[in-house]
Amino acid sequence: MKTYCRQCLRKTNGASHVCPNCGADVVAELQDEEVRPIVQALHKRTNLYRERISTGLSFFIIGLTFVIIGLIFYRLSFKLDQSNVDEIVYNLAYASAEFVVSMIGLIGGGIATVFGAVWAIVWAFNKRSIVHDVEEIRQNKSLTVSRTPLIFEIWWKHISYFFRQSIWKMKRKKAAK
Numbered sequence: 001m002k003t004y005c006r007q008c009l010r011k012t013n014g015a016s017h018v019c020p021n022c023g024a025d026v027v028a029e030l031q032d033e034e035v036r037p038i039v040q041a042l043h044k045r046t047n048l049y050r051e052r053i054s055t056g057l058s059f060f061i062i063g064l065t066f067v068i069i070g071l072i073f074y075r076l077s078f079k080l081d082q083s084n085v086d087e088i089v090y091n092l093a094y095a096s097a098e099f100v101v102s103m104i105g106l107i108g109g110g111i112a113t114v115f116g117a118v119w120a121i122v123w124a125f126n127k128r129s130i131v132h133d134v135e136e137i138r139q140n141k142s143l144t145v146s147r148t149p150l151i152f153e154i155w156w157k158h159i160s161y162f163f164r165q166s167i168w169k170m171k172r173k174k175a176a177k
């Protein structure tokens, strides 16, 4: 359980205490008229998070493009060995411009891809968490919120529910015979 500070909207552990961020008293209970402005402030925050998710996805796509270009240039850095007249041999030419371009593409693109993916996932998680918290704040009129379930936990709940239903139906069919 975590509680939002109504002054700075930082989430901290436990209810009644002093906010370590701004020093305001943290009180979970909300009056009816206090709910709306806090929900609005939290909603505003999700807009910022949405922008960060877009930035992450942009880095991911651009990075991936550079990785593909890097792979193409890596393939182009193999040069035909002219001194070997007996057979056709391709050697990796480390000093060629193609190889330099391929390394820049693979390393730069790789870093951008990983950074973009992590950035997008982190902010998508934070955004989901705020949406979950807003729902609870509205329902309970309290700034204390439960942990946001991971997306996998929700999937698992649906899957296990489906199987329990199927088993229950099968049992009922057997009983009817």
Ligand SMILES: [Zn+2]
Binding pocket: 005, 006, 007, 008, 009, 010, 019, 020, 021, 022, 023, 024
């Ligand atoms: Zn605070």
